[in-house]
Amino acid sequence: MDDKLTVVVVDDSATARAQFTELAGQCQGVEIVGTASDGAEAVLVVAKAKPDLVVMDVVMPNLDGLAALRILRTRVPSSRIAMASSLGGSPGRAEEAFRLGAVQVISKPFDMNQLDTLFANEREAKAQRQAGGGRS
Amino acid sequence: MSVKFFGQFLIEQGEVDAQHLRQAIEWMSTQNVDLGTLAVRHGLLTPEDTRRVHREQRRQDAPFGEIAVQLGLLAPAQVEQLLREQEKCRVRLGEALVKLGHLSEGKLGTLLDAFKTDQSAYDVSTTEMLPSSLKDSEIAAVSLDLVKKLSARLAGVVVKMAPAPSCALTGESAFNASVKIRGAQSLGLAMAADLDLAKKLGGAATAYLGKTPSRELVEDALGEFLNVVAGNAIALLERKGAHCELDPPRLGQLPQGGHCFDLVTSAGRGVLVLSK
Numbered sequence: 001m002d003d004k005l006t007v008v009v010v011d012d013s014a015t016a017r018a019q020f021t022e023l024a025g026q027c028q029g030v031e032i033v034g035t036a037s038d039g040a041e042a043v044l045v046v047a048k049a050k051p052d053l054v055v056m057d058v059v060m061p062n063l064d065g066l067a068a069l070r071i072l073r074t075r076v077p078s079s080r081i082a083m084a085s086s087l088g089g090s091p092g093r094a095e096e097a098f099r100l101g102a103v104q105v106i107s108k109p110f111d112m113n114q115l116d117t118l119f120a121n122e123r124e125a126k127a128q129r130q131a132g133g134g135r136s
Numbered sequence: 137m138s139v140k141f142f143g144q145f146l147i148e149q150g151e152v153d154a155q156h157l158r159q160a161i162e163w164m165s166t167q168n169v170d171l172g173t174l175a176v177r178h179g180l181l182t183p184e185d186t187r188r189v190h191r192e193q194r195r196q197d198a199p200f201g202e203i204a205v206q207l208g209l210l211a212p213a214q215v216e217q218l219l220r221e222q223e224k225c226r227v228r229l230g231e232a233l234v235k236l237g238h239l240s241e242g243k244l245g246t247l248l249d250a251f252k253t254d255q256s257a258y259d260v261s262t263t264e265m266l267p268s269s270l271k272d273s274e275i276a277a278v279s280l281d282l283v284k285k286l287s288a289r290l291a292g293v294v295v296k297m298a299p300a301p302s303c304a305l306t307g308e309s310a311f312n313a314s315v316k317i318r319g320a321q322s323l324g325l326a327m328a329a330d331l332d333l334a335k336k337l338g339g340a341a342t343a344y345l346g347k348t349p350s351r352e353l354v355e356d357a358l359g360e361f362l363n364v365v366a367g368n369a370i371a372l373l374e375r376k377g378a379h380c381e382l383d384p385p386r387l388g389q390l391p392q393g394g395h396c397f398d399l400v401t402s403a404g405r406g407v408l409v410l411s412k
Contacts, residue, residue: 109343
């Protein structure tokens with residue numbers, strides 16, 4: 001049993017990916033196992049890496065985050081997905097993300113406290129899955 | 137004649153030199169504090185509380201104090217007290233130059249009047265600045281306003297703007313990004329910025345840029361700043377029942393056409409381009 005929380009980050013912004021990778025690198029027990037720069041690439045990367053957690057931007061080229069979320073919930077149900085957005089408070093978008101199966105909606109730019117909380121919750125969810133032998 | 141800050145005006149008039157101006161600005165930065173810093177000094181907020189308010193400021197168009205009250209971090213009376221204290225300590229450029237002995241107090245009043253007359257053509261609301269083809273565009277007026285407000289709130293950058301016949305910032309010195317809003321109202325929002333301005337605005341939007349980021353990262357971060365502006369504009373319209381979508385930022389080249397606005401800022405120069 002591997003205790004590390006495996007994560008894929010999906011964002012068309014190079015700065016957002018770099019910032020996330022840097023912050024996550026400072027968190028113990030978290031391993032970035034892949035990155036993608038749009039929704040279409042995310043579907044491929046996540047299907048291959050099957051991470052515990054995907055942190056995915058909403059507005060992206062080719063396939064946007066909500067469309068990718070819909071596909072990934074069906075194709076890779078074992079990966080839990082948190083949506084990230086730098087956009088102004090649009091409650092409708094967050095509600096839609098939760099309705100489609102996102103476990104969390106977080107704001108960008110990322111910050112350490114926010115990621116600490118997210119990773120702690122996801123570690124707990126992973127431990128429960130492993131203890132119960134179930135899926136997400 | 138062009139849109140400018142008081143400091144530039146004083147240099148052009150030969151009243152102070154660049155070194156005087158730098159000294160005054162440095163002194164002002166030690167005297168003028170933002171509301172969050174003041175609240176932390178008084179033990180009313182923790183640094184994490186201020187970060188939380190700043191995060192929220194990316195999502196909604198409201199001052200620091202108002203959001204701190206909304207989040208239950210400060211009471212309205214505490215905000216009023218802090219604002220009074222902030223205003224009491226606030227030093228303006230003219231006062232700083234007088235204090236440092238670079239300008240006489242008697243001359244300051246005359247120069248401020250002359251500056252006001254020089255800049256009267258630019259002392260108009262953002263709606264009045266819009267060209268006739270965008271006069272009825274609510275999202276254009278809101279976006280122009282948000283560029284000013286969010287530059288100040290997120291990056292501490294003061295922006296003055298004025299319509300311009302064309303984009304005066306091109307070539308290698310220009311860092312470019314654009315976003316497109318579509319739906320109930322549509323607008324192309326593009327910006328060319330010099331390195332200083334792009335780093336300042338992009339750095340505030342992404343909280344990541346280091347000292348020597350690559351061109352790609354600077355333009356990417358500038359795109360994130362425009363994302364935040366457009367996202368806030370969309371949120372304001374959504375509250376009125378108009379639904380809009382945002383396309384991802386495009387980097388590296390400004391779209392053809394559009395109406396240009398020169399941006400003269402406390403951090404560098406830029407050009408904003410609005411198109412329907």
